[in-house]
Amino acid sequence: xxxxxxxxxxxxxxxxxxxxxxxxxxxxxxxxxxxxxxxxxxxxxxxxxxxxxxxxxxxxxxxxxxxxxxxxxxxxxxxxxxxxxxxxxxxxxxxxxxxxxxxxxxxxxxxxxxxxxxxxxxxxxxxxxxxxxxxxxxxxxxxxxxxxxxxxxxxxxxxxxxxxxxxxxxxxxxxxxxxxxxxxxxxxxxxxxxxxxxxxxxxxxxxxxxxxxxxxxxxxxxxxxxxxxxxxxxxxxxxxxxxxxxxxxxxxxxxxxxxxxxxxxxxxxxxxxxxxxxxxxxxxxxxxxxxxxxxxxxxxxxxxxxxxxxxxxxxxxxxxxxxxxxxxx
Amino acid sequence: xxxxxxxxxxxxxxxxxxxxxxxxxxxxxxxxxxxxxxxxxxxxxxxxxxxxxxxxxxxxxxxxxxxxxxxxxxxxxxxxxxxxxxxxxxxxxxxxxxxxxxxxxxxxxxxxxxxxxxxxxxxxxxxxxxxxxxxxxxxxxxxxxxxxxxxxxxxxxxxxxxxxxxxxxxxxxxxxxxxxxxxxxxxxxxxxxxxxxxxxxxxxxxxxxxxxxxxxxxxxxxxxxxxxxxxxxx
Amino acid sequence: xxxxxxxxxxxxxxxxxxxxxxxxxxxxxxxxxxxxxxxxxxxxxxxxxxxxxxxxxxxxxxxxxxxxxxxxxxxxxxxxxxxxxxxxxxxxxxxxxxxxxxxxxxxxxxxxxxxxxxxxxxxxxxxxxxxxxxxxxxxxxxxxxxxxxxxxxxxxxxxxxxxxxxxxxxxxxxxxxxxxxxxxxxxxxxxxxxxxxxxxxxxxxxxxxxxxxxxxxxxxxxxxxxxxxxxxxxxxxxxxxxxxxxxxxxxxxxxxxxxxxxxxxxxxxxxxxxxxxxxxxxxxxxxx
Numbered sequence: 060x061x062x063x064x065x066x067x068x069x070x071x072x073x074x075x076x077x078x079x080x081x082x083x084x085x086x087x088x089x090x091x092x093x094x095x096x097x098x099x100x101x102x103x104x105x106x107x108x109x110x111x112x113x114x115x116x117x118x119x120x121x122x123x124x125x126x127x128x129x130x131x132x133x134x135x136x137x138x139x140x141x142x143x144x145x146x147x148x149x150x151x152x153x154x155x156x157x158x159x160x161x162x163x164x165x166x167x168x169x170x171x172x173x174x175x176x177x178x179x180x181x182x183x184x185x186x187x188x189x190x191x192x193x194x195x196x197x198x199x200x201x202x203x204x205x206x207x208x209x210x211x212x213x214x215x216x217x218x219x220x221x222x223x224x225x226x227x228x229x230x231x232x233x234x235x236x237x238x239x240x241x242x243x244x245x246x247x248x249x250x251x252x253x254x255x256x257x258x259x260x261x262x263x264x265x266x267x268x269x270x271x272x273x274x275x276x277x278x279x280x281x282x283x284x285x286x287x288x289x290x291x292x293x294x295x296x297x298x299x300x301x302x303x304x305x306x307x308x309x310x311x312x313x314x315x316x317x318x319x320x321x322x323x324x325x326x327x328x329x330x331x332x333x334x335x336x337x338x339x340x341x342x343x344x345x346x347x348x349x350x351x352x353x354x355x356x357x358x359x360x361x362x363x364x365x366x367x368x369x370x371x372x373x374x375x376x377x378x379x380x381x382x383x384x385x386x387x388x
Numbered sequence: 389x390x391x392x393x394x395x396x397x398x399x400x401x402x403x404x405x406x407x408x409x410x411x412x413x414x415x416x417x418x419x420x421x422x423x424x425x426x427x428x429x430x431x432x433x434x435x436x437x438x439x440x441x442x443x444x445x446x447x448x449x450x451x452x453x454x455x456x457x458x459x460x461x462x463x464x465x466x467x468x469x470x471x472x473x474x475x476x477x478x479x480x481x482x483x484x485x486x487x488x489x490x491x492x493x494x495x496x497x498x499x500x501x502x503x504x505x506x507x508x509x510x511x512x513x514x515x516x517x518x519x520x521x522x523x524x525x526x527x528x529x530x531x532x533x534x535x536x537x538x539x540x541x542x543x544x545x546x547x548x549x550x551x552x553x554x555x556x557x558x559x560x561x562x563x564x565x566x567x568x569x570x571x572x573x574x575x576x577x578x579x580x581x582x583x584x585x586x587x588x589x590x591x592x593x594x595x596x597x598x599x600x601x602x603x604x605x606x607x608x609x610x611x612x613x614x615x616x617x618x619x620x621x622x
Numbered sequence: 623x624x625x626x627x628x629x630x631x632x633x634x635x636x637x638x639x640x641x642x643x644x645x646x647x648x649x650x651x652x653x654x655x656x657x658x659x660x661x662x663x664x665x666x667x668x669x670x671x672x673x674x675x676x677x678x679x680x681x682x683x684x685x686x687x688x689x690x691x692x693x694x695x696x697x698x699x700x701x702x703x704x705x706x707x708x709x710x711x712x713x714x715x716x717x718x719x720x721x722x723x724x725x726x727x728x729x730x731x732x733x734x735x736x737x738x739x740x741x742x743x744x745x746x747x748x749x750x751x752x753x754x755x756x757x758x759x760x761x762x763x764x765x766x767x768x769x770x771x772x773x774x775x776x777x778x779x780x781x782x783x784x785x786x787x788x789x790x791x792x793x794x795x796x797x798x799x800x801x802x803x804x805x806x807x808x809x810x811x812x813x814x815x816x817x818x819x820x821x822x823x824x825x826x827x828x829x830x831x832x833x834x835x836x837x838x839x840x841x842x843x844x845x846x847x848x849x850x851x852x853x854x855x856x857x858x859x860x861x862x863x864x865x866x867x868x869x870x871x872x873x874x875x876x877x878x879x880x881x882x883x884x885x886x887x888x889x890x891x892x893x894x895x896x897x898x899x900x901x902x903x904x905x906x907x908x909x910x
Contacts, residue, residue, distance in 0.1 A: 347738075
């Protein structure tokens with residue numbers, strides 16, 4: 060049954076670009092690509108988040124990834140296919156430099172969150188400070204390749220290419236998530252998340268496990284950053300690094316539910332749909348209103364749906380079932 | 389003065405007390421003894437409002453206290469010296485005592501109460517400015533009791549006051565409790581040191597797996613075969 | 623080569639800014655210490671207070687000191703409102719939800735301010751002299767802000783040391799249940815704490831608007847810095863907060879003159895990260 064549903068959903072996803080949508084096709088595809096990219100990034104974040112490693116600085120990995128390939132292409136014409144390797148390596152290094160001391164010295168909870176927040180800010184500020192290269196806070200545009208489409212430059216005028224690319228990457232993210240979920244590492248990390256000292260006492264190498272999951276999460280996030288940069292062909296420190304974007308990633312994941320495979324996807328889809336809707340609704344009138352409502356919705360969701368949409372739904376169903384079982388008795 | 393009737397209480401799915409009834413009259417010293425896990429600490433927490441009873445009633449001087457929050461129960465004159473002392477380790481001894489007098493009714497007589505506590509426990513007076521966390525275990529217990537006295541209570545609940553103290557200190561502590569008692573306070577104490585506590589109190593209850601198994605005058609109870617074998621170790 | 627006099631001037635300005643930053647960090651520190659929650663939107667409250675002073679002073683012609691008092695009161699009200707509306711329902715939630723809810727408040731306040739007042743930068747112009755000391759130019763406004771901030775911190779110190787409720791605030795952060803047994807309603811202590819923390823934000827807002835212009839993204843510039851000073855200072859450690867604030871402000875101020883503003887921040891944040899490993903309990907904490 061579940062298998063059948065999954066196959067049907069995949070078929071719809073595969074066929075989506077060819078469904079009749081009138082003049083809306085480009086726009087619909089645009090929104091869907093964003094959803095897949097951010098779902099992938101959210102999934103990468105949740106790899107850490109679900110084990111109690113709350114990062115408020117994933118913008119660091121995102122920015123590092125996006126800027127690496129963009130700058131390598133713009134200045135040396137290095138194809139993003141190789142650039143992405145450099146980007147991932149860069150994110151891994153940041154992850155290690157951040158993670159090793161953090162885990163070694165037991166920086167946890169709020170403190171870990173604040174350290175990651177600082178790392179995100181450092182990346183954002185470095186991008187702004189190195190404005191000769193990076194264009195500073197104005198951002199930088201990816202140099203266009205010759206012609207309509209270039210595989211070497213990963214630039215395509217046709218949105219459908221990016222659509223399928225983002226679907227593939229997203230599926231890859233789900234696959235990694237599932238692998239982690241089913242591995243030994245998961246029980247080890249859950250034990251660590253619950254009680255670090257106890258986990259260490261039963262022989263779990265706490266630092267190594269945390270570091271591994273951090274590096275994995277960082278690497279995937281960087282890939283997401285690269286994909287973002289290739290798709291939008293424009294990067295900017297405030298939309299990629301900094302607190303704002305990091306919080307958005309976390310919000311999407313928590314809203315969807317970070318303990319389930321599709322939680323980050325559901326959350327990203329909802330938040331992106333919400334901000335797109337608000338953007339279209341307000342347009343250029345009432346500047347700031349869309350974001351105001353977004354913030355308000357965020358607060359209300361956290362207060363009234365603390366377990367996320369998926370988690371709260373499941374709890375509600377469980378309650379109803381329990382009541383139904385109790386009623387005839 | 390204090391009366392519990394059929395109190396059932398616990399945490400979540402777990403029930404720690406089953407229909408416990410108990411009474412303390414004014415001026416009395418009463419002990420609750422029993423093995424680990426009998427529900428002694430839960431009993432104390434129910435009286436001071438940290439745990440709400442599921443069933444049963446709890447009255448103090450004729451007023452029902454069940455389901456009042458902890459901070460309002462204190463205002464009725466019940467001071468709880470919790471298990472593990474729970475002093476504020478980063479505050480000075482003087483500040484800990486000051487917090488004991490946090491109640492509006494206690495603030496007025498703050499200076500007097502302080503004087504009385506310092507007379508009762510001169511060791512505390514010497515260490516007024518020290519951080520409470522730097523005191524020895526015995527001194528910390530003194531501080532916890534002194535802090536409870538600062539609220540000018542009508543009854544003091546002592547939860548395992550001798551826990552974690554060296555045997556010599558335990559003897560000194562019981563001596564201190566005796567002096568507190570001579571000051572005219574009503575005391576309800578939970579203890580593992582059954583033999584010593586029975587010498588100190590008027591009456592005692594035996595609590596086992598959440599139920600009162602026996603009650604009586606302290607001297608009679610210590611003569612009972614069952615108690616002697618099981619707890620006093622004679 | 624940069625003229626040393628500029629560096630000396632920057633160093634002095636760093637100290638002056640450090641005073642205000644310390645005040646801000648202490649307000650956050652108080653809330654963090656007592657409730658174990660970081661208000662991500664703390665500096666956004668400062669931003670609102672800055673707007674209040676701006677409108678009262680330039681729009682309604684209030685004298686600055688009166689605007690400042692209004693700002694303190696407004697800050698306290700905001701603090702209580704944040705506590706009752708957002709924090710209180712989430713007191714026992716996962717840390718991540720607490721971060722997100724106050725993070726949502728950050729989005730909300732930033733964007734609502736943009737909506738109401740656009741992204742224009744607004745400044746309160748006071749006719750205060752510039753003082754020249756040994757070839758350095760110092761703004762009198764900054765000097766006043768520094769002095770007021772120091773006085774306010776002394777006031778906070780006395781409040782926390784000598785009043786019953788102040789001591790209770792410190793005690794609750796150590797043992798919530800024990801404080802209930804003393805007859806204190808923790809919820810009430812939290813409200814007072816949030817009011818005091820908010821009032822500090824209000825005062826800081828009044829002190830900042832006479833030196834900087836306000837805009838909806840003011841918090842984005844000062845927020846992270848404030849969190850870091852707050853943690854670096856060590857929970858509940860007032861001297862630590864001042865030391866941390868002065869060090870961070872110095873780096874930013876001097877680094878700003880010698881390199882660029884952003885590089886000043888980068889160095890300060892890197893220092894913060896390193897210090898978190900070296901001294902997780904704060905700058906003045908003894909190593910365990």
